[in-house]
Amino acid sequence: VSQSRYPAKFDEQLGPMEGFCFRTAVGPSFQQSISGRSGSGRYQNFTFKPGIRFDLEPAYNVTNWFRVGVETGFIFNRIQRLSFENSNFFPGDSRVGSTGFYQVPVLANVRFQFPSEGPWRGYVAAGFGANWSVLQASTRDPYTSYSWNLAYQLGTGFNYTITQGLDLDVGLKMLSTPNPSFQGSGETKPVYNYAAQVGLAWRF
Secondary structure, eight states: OOOOSSOTTEETTTEEOSEEEEEEEEEEEEEOOEEEEETTSOEEEEEEOOEEEEEEEEEEESSSSEEEEEEEEEEEEOEEEEEETTEEEOBTBTTOOOOEEEEEEEEEEEEEEOOOSSSEEEEEEEEEEEEEEEEEEESSSEEEEEEEEEEEEEEEEEEEEEETTEEEEEEEEEEEESSOOOTTEEEEOOEEEEEEEEEEEEEO
16 A cells, blocks of 8 residues: 655645744735724714735644634724814824824734645634734824734635645734723724735745
């Protein structure tokens, strides 16, 4: 009886199915409006332009269907409009300076992948950790808020094996900060960011 020259955790077409891997991805970011009450009780709302998200994730494939990892990244969205009570301000106005919302998530991830004998494999993923948020906005006086907040993430997508040990990764993600805290602000509604990404994953 002939035997494969590869170990059991190695697929002749797909490459190593267990062990360390590294994923990187980039794509457009869509930030939902941030709204709530300021420390003085005034209603405020920030709406955003489409931006960008870039991710890095070292991970470990425990089996061919289960992965754990640690993900970080960089998300940037420029502010489209600032609303305070009944007044609206737009970038380019003489009273509005540099505006933007920066986020750096640091998340522990789990990923469940649907095993397949072919190159296509779908997956669902979830993560939990913290999100470093920097909100820059100004009307007459510069305003910058720095804060760490608890965050969680949900995602789905698919992999396509380009060659042994190298996957094309296409996915959708939703990052949420359920109880955000901004300097000088009172109560703020949960913050959501959505991203569509294309990347590469190396399996070693």
